[in-house]
Amino acid sequence: MPRRQGTSNKYDRRMSFDDVKDERMLVMVDKLCVWMGGILGETLNRENLIITIRNGGPLCKLADYIQESVDDFKANNEDNDDLPSSAPQGCDFTCGVRTMEARQNVTKFLDWARKLRVPESSIFLPDDLLKLKGKMNVVNTLLAVARRAKDCGMAADIDAPPKIANAFIGLEEKFGKKFDHTSKAFGSQKSELKTVTTTLMSGSAWKIVQQKIDAILQLPGKPSYEIFRV
Template sequence: MPRGKVGGKYDRRMSFDDVKDERMLVMVDKLCVWMGGILGETLNRENLIPQIRNGGPLCRLSECIQASVDDFKAANEDNDDLPSASPQGVNLTCGVRSMEARQNVTKFLDWCRQMRVPESSIFLPDDLLKLKGKMKVVNTILAVARRAKDCGMAADIDAPPKIANAFIGLEEKFGKKFDHTSKAFGTQKSELKTVKTTLVSGSAWKIVQQKIDTILQLPGKPSYEIFRV
């Protein structure tokens, strides 16, 4: 793929270096953790757009979500309008400028509409294929993540901030500081670390473990993990 000079306009369109709103960057970080955990990929602000640009990973994501949608439809009535299958005939290795890439992206967006993602939240193919609106792409996938949760998917895109808040609540309840732990679950530039601790029955750690078991259910091996000793 041809690239412009490092740090040039092309690079800024591929990364999020030109986004100055910290709240928007936090959204990108949350998306990278959530989507990376589901797909088993390491995603970050620098590689997210290049990684998904041909639409293949988006279709892979929809395939993972579709399994939860199928279970949700089987257990709940009046959901026949939800998608019955993820995008079919996807080319995962096509070039970003190929017709197959446009077909991949179009199929994913059609699937998003079947997931009842509002039309106002759905990006246009060229927002990704021609790098015309990367934050629109992010907003669409965030909307998909929340619809996936509504349809019973365990992976929760809001888990990291919920965990940070859980530790804050523990500090207030027990009068103890958990700075090293709360920082490990923070969202600053996705600097997520591994925490190791011994859990004693009835201790503050046991309580927070129970909270984490409830709100953190990402598949695979996410970057943050509580080890039981």
């Protein structure tokens, strides 16, 4: 059951997504949960996403992680001085959801998102989150932030996990072998796995797996992942 708000015995469905009937929208919520959860090191889902981010603190933490990629992007690309120079500052990560500090957190995040060049039409209003007036507006803003983060070189691609999951299914069927990959390779954390140290032969199952993942990620340099046989 979804978590209840505060001390009230009445479940507020505005904090979960069980009233959303459009399956395509729910898929986007799931993708957002995987993406944000990987970056923040949290287990996020349809039931706890809004509850977790409602005071705006986790949004400011998300901006802090993305800002690292933005800084690198600005250093290696010209004409990007208008991108944010820092993540939101002075955020209160432990404040209550009905406090002025929570509103300040959310406002700081949204100001940062605008500097990230998220279109104004995609920016949610503070009360969409603080007063639960529009959770899908919040989701749409975060999806736009994810796309802009990828444009700025962030390895945490919101579209990569489902694409790679499908790719592995096809490769397992083709080669009759079981493959796995670093589950958090697209966030800020990385699991310790057995590293493949041998040279991959052209045409081998391993080489095709690596090429497939490279094509999905489409990132410059060496991708941050490991593959291994189980």
